[in-house]
Amino acid sequence: MQVSRSLEYAVRSLVCLASSRRPMDLGAIAEKERIPRAYLAKIMRTLVRGGLVSSTQGRTGGYRLRKPAGRIRLLEIYMLTEGPSKLLPCIGDGGSCSASASCSQKPVWIKVEQAVNEAFRNVTLKEMLPKKTNGGKGAGKRFEDPLSQERG
Amino acid sequence: MQVSRSLEYAVRSLVCLASSRRPMDLGAIAEKERIPRAYLAKIMRTLVRGGLVSSTQGRTGGYRLRKPAGRIRLLEIYMLTEGPSKLLPCIGDGGSCSASASCSQKPVWIKVEQAVNEAFRNVTLKEMLPKKTNGGKGAGKRFEDPLSQERG
DNA sequence: TTAAAAGTGGACCGCTGGGGTCCATGTTTA
DNA sequence: TAAACATGGACCCCAGCGGTCCACTTTTAA
Numbered sequence: 130m131q132v133s134r135s136l137e138y139a140v141r142s143l144v145c146l147a148s149s150r151r152p153m154d155l156g157a158i159a160e161k162e163r164i165p166r167a168y169l170a171k172i173m174r175t176l177v178r179g180g181l182v183s184s185t186q187g188r189t190g191g192y193r194l195r196k197p198a199g200r201i202r203l204l205e206i207y208m209l210t211e212g213p214s215k216l217l218p219c220i221g222d223g224g225s226c227s228a229s230a231s232c233s234q235k236p237v238w239i240k241v242e243q244a245v246n247e248a249f250r251n252v253t254l255k256e257m258l259p260k261k262t263n264g265g266k267g268a269g270k271r272f273e274d275p276l277s278q279e280r281g
Numbered sequence: 282m283q284v285s286r287s288l289e290y291a292v293r294s295l296v297c298l299a300s301s302r303r304p305m306d307l308g309a310i311a312e313k314e315r316i317p318r319a320y321l322a323k324i325m326r327t328l329v330r331g332g333l334v335s336s337t338q339g340r341t342g343g344y345r346l347r348k349p350a351g352r353i354r355l356l357e358i359y360m361l362t363e364g365p366s367k368l369l370p371c372i373g374d375g376g377s378c379s380a381s382a383s384c385s386q387k388p389v390w391i392k393v394e395q396a397v398n399e400a401f402r403n404v405t406l407k408e409m410l411p412k413k414t415n416g417g418k419g420a421g422k423r424f425e426d427p428l429s430q431e432r433g
Numbered sequence: 434t435t436a437a438a439a440g441t442g443g444a445c446c447g448c449t450g451g452g453g454t455c456c457a458t459g460t461t462t463a
Numbered sequence: 464t465a466a467a468c469a470t471g472g473a474c475c476c477c478a479g480c481g482g483t484c485c486a487c488t489t490t491t492a493a
Binding site for chain 2: 484490
């Protein structure tokens with residue numbers, strides 16, 4: 130049960146964006162994080178569609194976060210890159226299990242899945258940022274509240 | 282992030298064994314759970330090696346649990362069928378990550394992985410058994426303590 | 434004593450999906 | 464108007480999972 134490489138790349142890229150006070154373009158992220166450029170492009174699209182980052186096209190285009198890092202949960206990134214969780218195929222659509230209704234195992238699996246989801250929800254991007262060891266050298270707050278337009 | 286079919290089959294088979302007061306042979310389990318016989322054979326081997334079930338060979342051979350269902354945790358089955366968890370390849374061997382030592386994300390991933398493991402550890406086979414609706418018709422205790430020789 | 438019926442071990446195999454590439458196209462600015 | 468960016472989608476490769484097969488061992492029933 131490994132996490133997809135897409136998720137790993139997505140997280141790294143988002144951390145990258147969160148650590149930069151300016152928007153970054155694809156090439157910059159790809160190079161810094163050593164991610165295949167074309168593949169990263171595909172991933173960034175899903176992050177854009179998912180509303181985690183906003184993109185500007187054109188010559189000076191690039192990406193930036195749409196929320197402060199503290200409000201982006203690992204679960205969101207997870208659900209964008211991989212689908213909704215579904216530990217087992219029988220969970221969710223409510224019918225693919227041959228044992229059907231009276232299956233005594235299904236509720237337990239659901240419980241496990243919820244716990245796993247909780248594990249991912251409990252982590253926020255902010256916790257993954259590199260610790261700033263400088264005592265506030267000037268680039269002080271970065272991404273804390275300047276983008277709090279989205280308080281959903 | 283789905284769980285392997287092997288794990289699903291393993292769980293179903295163990296539930297099957299736990300629900301039966303007598304040992305069951307491969308064919309019986311395979312038929313009842315509708316699992317491909319040869320594939321199940323492979324899975325049962327790993328369960329035997331892992332010490333969850335004991336097998337007797339020969340003509341009247343079969344399988345039985347080695348511990349009461351209440352003492353078999355989902356995590357054990359998980360670790361037998363799939364390897365040790367490892368959400369990301371960089372976790373565990375301590376070096377495959379290009380960001381090496383100062384990686385600020387690794388500890389967070391480790392934390393997530395521990396939570397996931399906990400989710401699997403928190404479930405015991407017993408919780409997956411079908412609820413006995415009979416008020417103690419005779420086959421009362423089944424697998425509760427008759428096998429408590431192994432109290433590790 | 435021997436054949437049937439059970440488990441064991443391991444080689445093998447097909448196919449799916451994740452990881453990755455490529456190209457054509459839209460958009461912005463120097 | 465061309466360079467530099469993002470977007471969309473078709474396409475490809477291959478490791479690994481799910482599954483099969485066969486040769487072998489062990490036990491018991493006849």
